[in-house]
Amino acid sequence: MLSTFLVLAETSGDVTDAGKALGIALGMGLGSLGAGIGIGIVFGSMIQSVARQPELRSELQGIMWLGFALTEAVVFYGLVGGFLGIVLV
Numbered sequence: 001m002l003s004t005f006l007v008l009a010e011t012s013g014d015v016t017d018a019g020k021a022l023g024i025a026l027g028m029g030l031g032s033l034g035a036g037i038g039i040g041i042v043f044g045s046m047i048q049s050v051a052r053q054p055e056l057r058s059e060l061q062g063i064m065w066l067g068f069a070l071t072e073a074v075v076f077y078g079l080v081g082g083f084l085g086i087v088l089v
Contacts, residue, residue, distance in 0.1 A: 024082030031077065035071055
């Protein structure tokens, strides 16, 4: 047991780098997955709303683009958080 601990202590640089890579990969992957689902919901709701009331298309389109931009911002937060994790850890 002690020898395993010493081996991990000696290779802490490699383990730290692997943890950083895994952290940014999971952060970006899950952030992108959530944003993709959110964008699908935003555009699906827009299609349904315009199909029900076509005269409100111009008003709904601005709200749709705002929802798209806010949902897409999640990916950038994950990217920035991942890079900060790499730099600061």
